[in-house]
Amino acid sequence: MERSRRLFETETHGGRAAYRLHAVTVAAGILLLLYYRATRVPAAGEGRAAWLGMLAAELWYAAYWVVTQSVRWSPVRRRPFIDRLAARHGERLPSVDIFVCTADPYSEPPSLVVSTILSLMAYNYPPEKLSVYLSDDGGSILTFYGMWEASLFAKHWLPFCKRYNIEPRSPAAYFSQSDGHQELCTPKEWSLIKDMFDEMTERIDTAVMSGKIPEEIKAKHKGFHEWNQEITSKNHQPIVQILIDGKDQNAVDNDGNVLPTLVYMAREKRPQHHHNFKAGAMNALIRVSSVISNSPIIMNVDCDMYSNNNDAVRDALCFFLDEEMGHKIGFVQYPQNYNNLSKNDIYGNSLHVINEVEMGGMDSLGGPLYIGTGCFHRREILCGRKFTKDYQEDWNAGIKDKLQESIDETEEKAKSLAACTYEHGTQWGDEIGVKYGCAVEDVITGLAIHCRGWESVYNNPKKPAFMGVGPTTLAQTILQHKRWSEGNLSIFLSKYNVFLFGHGKTKLRHQMGYHIYGLWAPNSLATLYYVIIPSLALLKGTPLFPEV
Numbered sequence: 001m002e003r004s005r006r007l008f009e010t011e012t013h014g015g016r017a018a019y020r021l022h023a024v025t026v027a028a029g030i031l032l033l034l035y036y037r038a039t040r041v042p043a044a045g046e047g048r049a050a051w052l053g054m055l056a057a058e059l060w061y062a063a064y065w066v067v068t069q070s071v072r073w074s075p076v077r078r079r080p081f082i083d084r085l086a087a088r089h090g091e092r093l094p095s096v097d098i099f100v101c102t103a104d105p106y107s108e109p110p111s112l113v114v115s116t117i118l119s120l121m122a123y124n125y126p127p128e129k130l131s132v133y134l135s136d137d138g139g140s141i142l143t144f145y146g147m148w149e150a151s152l153f154a155k156h157w158l159p160f161c162k163r164y165n166i167e168p169r170s171p172a173a174y175f176s177q178s179d180g181h182q183e184l185c186t187p188k189e190w191s192l193i194k195d196m197f198d199e200m201t202e203r204i205d206t207a208v209m210s211g212k213i214p215e216e217i218k219a220k221h222k223g224f225h226e227w228n229q230e231i232t233s234k235n236h237q238p239i240v241q242i243l244i245d246g247k248d249q250n251a252v253d254n255d256g257n258v259l260p261t262l263v264y265m266a267r268e269k270r271p272q273h274h275h276n277f278k279a280g281a282m283n284a285l286i287r288v289s290s291v292i293s294n295s296p297i298i299m300n301v302d303c304d305m306y307s308n309n310n311d312a313v314r315d316a317l318c319f320f321l322d323e324e325m326g327h328k329i330g331f332v333q334y335p336q337n338y339n340n341l342s343k344n345d346i347y348g349n350s351l352h353v354i355n356e357v358e359m360g361g362m363d364s365l366g367g368p369l370y371i372g373t374g375c376f377h378r379r380e381i382l383c384g385r386k387f388t389k390d391y392q393e394d395w396n397a398g399i400k401d402k403l404q405e406s407i408d409e410t411e412e413k414a415k416s417l418a419a420c421t422y423e424h425g426t427q428w429g430d431e432i433g434v435k436y437g438c439a440v441e442d443v444i445t446g447l448a449i450h451c452r453g454w455e456s457v458y459n460n461p462k463k464p465a466f467m468g469v470g471p472t473t474l475a476q477t478i479l480q481h482k483r484w485s486e487g488n489l490s491i492f493l494s495k496y497n498v499f500l501f502g503h504g505k506t507k508l509r510h511q512m513g514y515h516i517y518g519l520w521a522p523n524s525l526a527t528l529y530y531v532i533i534p535s536l537a538l539l540k541g542t543p544l545f546p547e548v
């Protein structure tokens, strides 16, 4: 009985019939409009060019509308059951590597990164099976300092989180939400930990402001010696520092519990070598982690996205470990939620349509896109494995026992994997790992995974699993949308155009779903035409719409 119960459930959205009826009426409206446009073309000299332009814009809209219907026709919602996971697997769960990317200590302050890191270390998951890696593309001693502080504060923070089962486990988010309430612990304990956190944040912020780390602190960890006067963010040797070695018996928190592994990495940067931005960082992390923990599951988040739900790892595993479907699932994607949106969200940054409708729609067709953050991958699949029916993942994979080699030896090995030249003449960035050469490297990587035969799953729980920092001003919004729409358009125009690249490998409707984003940018041309030309025609007295 217990066996037959799935680890997750797939629900259809309510109101499907009503939506379809609505879509049919819209389709009828569109056809009537096109009919009107096509049969009443004015004579030359009476606004014919403008009229034909309107026809072209409306044809474009009609086609784009059809494309969007692919995902709107049958969206689904998934619901994982962690109680069933617990009943079936107990704590015999796979190990998980968590990758966090940061790029600049000034636009992404180390104190923000530290809170994200702490929230991830505090997952409700066996700590000996959890390893958190930070990639610092800024190659900054200030970020390293923040990580070192985090490794010390974790000894207080993790027991506190677990003892009182608090949420969210990002200390910054937690203390900003709970204003001194203490139903759980004594006010004294609460203030103690809050003061400790505030003092740490202040030390980190002061260091960032002055740009210097006090000498007495530098003496406390060998890692600080990696930096000298010559090092810049664009020119430095590879740096890998294992701040907490989870396999070390002495790496315990204040309650004596094992701590998760914590690693800082700044891959080598040289001016003459292209670094491929975040994709390059992700690939370096895949290699570096392979000699430290080598977990079969890899999760990745941006450094501004803290964990808001300490069961998110277990939720994701419900999909991978499901007996019926798990072996087909390449990755599990969570939505991108922001915690800093203004009240009325005037620039639409809540991504409501994408998060609530389109991703669930893609899920019913073969899987959501990989959007670069809040995503769980299987290491082997991210590294290029093709789907085969008999594929059995070894969930016990990973480096469990303390290796014979010392921490220094492991670090040296890891550094060689983070060198600039390591990828030369290899398939990294192409067939292996995250793909290079695209502004939305994640989308193209996810597409390649789908085309290798894997599905993906979208998990959008009521309580968001991750919270990030979204754009709040018009300028930031435009910048982000430009990056996304340009990136997706470049996929459309490249050999990765989903209709060509995905032909015969994914469903036609799934391909159409990808094109919603691929055609996002050119949509603006029809819109521009539609807002400018009718107004000009009105001034000139040329009718473009029926008289009422």
Ligand SMILES: O=c1ccn([C@@H]2O[C@H](COP(=O)(O)OP(=O)(O)O[C@H]3O[C@H](CO)[C@@H](O)[C@H](O)[C@H]3O)[C@@H](O)[C@H]2O)c(=O)[nH]1
Pocket (backbone or CB within 6 Å): 101, 102, 103, 104, 108, 135, 137, 276, 277, 278, 281, 301, 302, 303, 304, 336, 371, 372, 373, 439, 440, 441, 442, 443, 480, 483
């Ligand atoms: O050279 C770089 C540049 C960026 N990053 C990191 O990449 C992440 C995303 O960069 P950001 O500038 O914040 O871009 P966003 O537009 O906010 O990113 C969204 O869009 C990207 C492209 O689709 C995805 O990769 C991201 O996960 C998604 O959050 C951040 O953590 C950065 O620190 C690096 O590690 N190295």
Ligand SMILES: [Mn+2]
Pocket (backbone or CB within 6 Å): 302, 304, 469
């Ligand atoms: Mn961002």
